[in-house]
Amino acid sequence: MDHPGNISRRELLSQVGTGMGTLGLSALLSEEGNLAASQSQNPLAPKASHFAPKAKRIIHLFMNGGPSQVDTFDPKPLLAKYHGQRPEASGLKTERRTGGLMQSPFKFIRQGESGLPVSEIFPEVGKCIDDICVIRSMHTDVPNHEPSLFMMNSGIIQPTRPSMGSWLSYGLGSENQNLPGFVVLCPGKPVVGPQLWSNSFLPGVFQGCHIHNGKIDPKQVIDYINNNYLTRDSQRAQLDLLTRLNRKHLEERSSDNKLESRIESLEMAFRMQTEAQEAFDLNRETKETRDAYGTSEFGNGCLVARRLVERGVRMVQLFYGGGQPWDDHGNIENGHRSKGLASDKSIAALLRDLKSRGLLDETLILWGGEFGRTPASEGSNGRDHNNHGFSVWLAGGGIKGGMAYGATDEFGFSAQVNKVHVHDLHATILHLMGLDHEQLTYRYSGRDFRLTDVHGRVVEEILA
Numbered sequence: 001m002d003h004p005g006n007i008s009r010r011e012l013l014s015q016v017g018t019g020m021g022t023l024g025l026s027a028l029l030s031e032e033g034n035l036a037a038s039q040s041q042n043p044l045a046p047k048a049s050h051f052a053p054k055a056k057r058i059i060h061l062f063m064n065g066g067p068s069q070v071d072t073f074d075p076k077p078l079l080a081k082y083h084g085q086r087p088e089a090s091g092l093k094t095e096r097r098t099g100g101l102m103q104s105p106f107k108f109i110r111q112g113e114s115g116l117p118v119s120e121i122f123p124e125v126g127k128c129i130d131d132i133c134v135i136r137s138m139h140t141d142v143p144n145h146e147p148s149l150f151m152m153n154s155g156i157i158q159p160t161r162p163s164m165g166s167w168l169s170y171g172l173g174s175e176n177q178n179l180p181g182f183v184v185l186c187p188g189k190p191v192v193g194p195q196l197w198s199n200s201f202l203p204g205v206f207q208g209c210h211i212h213n214g215k216i217d218p219k220q221v222i223d224y225i226n227n228n229y230l231t232r233d234s235q236r237a238q239l240d241l242l243t244r245l246n247r248k249h250l251e252e253r254s255s256d257n258k259l260e261s262r263i264e265s266l267e268m269a270f271r272m273q274t275e276a277q278e279a280f281d282l283n284r285e286t287k288e289t290r291d292a293y294g295t296s297e298f299g300n301g302c303l304v305a306r307r308l309v310e311r312g313v314r315m316v317q318l319f320y321g322g323g324q325p326w327d328d329h330g331n332i333e334n335g336h337r338s339k340g341l342a343s344d345k346s347i348a349a350l351l352r353d354l355k356s357r358g359l360l361d362e363t364l365i366l367w368g369g370e371f372g373r374t375p376a377s378e379g380s381n382g383r384d385h386n387n388h389g390f391s392v393w394l395a396g397g398g399i400k401g402g403m404a405y406g407a408t409d410e411f412g413f414s415a416q417v418n419k420v421h422v423h424d425l426h427a428t429i430l431h432l433m434g435l436d437h438e439q440l441t442y443r444y445s446g447r448d449f450r451l452t453d454v455h456g457r458v459v460e461e462i463l464a
Helices: 009-014 019-029 034-040 123-127 145-154 164-172 232-251 257-279 287-293 297-310 332-356 422-432
Strands: 057-062 108-111 116-119 132-139 182-185 209-211 315-319 363-368 372-378 382-386 390-396 403-405 415-417 442-444 447-449
Touching (some): 057 297, 057 332, 108 123, 116 123, 132 415, 132 422, 164 182, 164 315, 164 422, 182 297, 257 297, 287 297, 297 315, 363 422
Parallel strands (some): 057 315, 057 363
Antiparallel strands (some): 132 390, 372 382, 442 447
């Protein structure tokens, strides 16, 4: 201590609790523009969109595992006529060997003024069909979970690109500085795990914040968010000192994304101590609302998603469950019926709740999986993965409701009319959020990257 000018940063921080730390705090906070400079550099501050958006926020209801299009939103009557047969159109290559065509075990019911047919496993969602646009002509690159999960989330089949939520946070920032801009609700982990909400080469502050929606306790929903030893004012003083030290350290380096991310994560954690607990406290909702959503993991997730977008979170992604629950290779009738009915009430409640609060017009809802399933059988009554043709649906901000766009072939195997690739879906979502998918870029490793890579077109026909 004879030569304090030579003390290391690590040694200085270790003494924050002594008089040395107090003196350092006083000196650092007195420097002009300290806190203002920190705030002005906040990468999550709201940013201007490329043009006027039709939606401000997005909720992605992710049915991981791959729901069957011919058993949900794309009825194919000819499957009953040719049940058990194997016409040439059913010979497209998928992951596993399949048998003859298999009729759907579910009835389709025409719903709403639009009269769109919806499977009986979604009776309540069917009543909301006039707010929904079903895209029946989706297709993706490969029939395997991992690369298709990456494609749907990050626009490429390899784990090397930022997720859509990270791109949206990077491009638009967040409307609420006390909550993450991108929240992922999943009870456990899907097949690939955190890489599906990764920031990749974007700054770390844009990574998705994973929340286990199977245990929504407002005091424990985020581990270690509370400081049980210091008052809020003491925490603020300590954090201001630490931020200033980290900023000085950062100035000595041309670029250090990890340090920048650490600075922002500490600030976010401090601010989240109050607002995050309030946002996740479902006991603040009325009994009527809780009953409408149900109290399952997925039901709680839908209600939390509404509470988060209501508070300005840019994107909420809700996985149906851990692993790949919609991956019904063995028994479509039992598997899809149970999952459809288990999620139907909560999805419909979310749509109705957003609409009643005037939020649906500015909130985009996306439902779907990473691919679909074959109209041909696997084993006796299951279905294999199918990347050639499947369905997703959109509702809310800027979408024409009560319509089906595109079509698969007569058996529902491959997209044939107005084909929509995942790149096109991403381009359309960015467009609805006020972003030009060709202009939302990030310079990395000598080239400009974007969510849609070098592909993608906006599907103008489904826009309101």
